[in-house]
Amino acid sequence: MFFKSKVSAEQKAEMVASYLPSFPISNANKLANLANFSGVPEGDFELLLELFSFYMHFANRMAFRELGAEPCNRFSYRLIVTVANRVAVSLNKDFSSVQFIAELKDKYNQREDYYANFRKFAPDPGEPQRNTLFWEFAHVIFNGFMNSRDTADLVMVVNILAPEVAEFSEETNKVLKT
Secondary structure: OOHHHHOOHHHHHHHHHHHOOHHHHHHHHHHHOOOOEOOOOOOOHHHHHHHHHHHHHHHHHHHHHHHOHHHHHHHHHHHHHHHHHHHHHHOOOOOOHHHHHHHHHHHHHHHHHHHOOOOOOOOOOOOOOOOOHHHHHHHHHHHHHEOOOOHHHHHHHHHHHHHHHHHHHHHHHHHHOO
8 A cells, every 4th residue: 555655646647658559559550451441541530539538538447446536537637648748749740739639638528428338347257248348449449440330340340459458458457556
């Protein structure tokens, strides 16, 4: 318990923000290689907004669970600012950093409200995936960025997202427990 208080919620947010962008960017690159991907393969602005919004929401929920309400508010604020700044610095010249940051904040707020409806991160063994955070996230990506309604394509989207969401969860848990 003593060690937890040594690393502030803001510092934890900065630590998470240091690796968070790699996950949405990796997901976007992998999704763009799917045959029925409907976005722009060299970098889809809307897809990146969706992916970043999910990972920030996910980190925020994990922080709430681990840190509590008040520290989570500080964590969330610092996470959004730090991720937005990191993205702005490394942004592809095809995107306006000001536009991306403004739209990221809007999309994040929109998804915060939507994803809040799904209390469970993932199903327990034997439970259906429907109405879990991960499943709904996969559906948002599938419905928005695939020219398909084929279940096999949905499974491919899930298979791309699942390992990285699990890795992100593991890394973020380590940070939040410091």
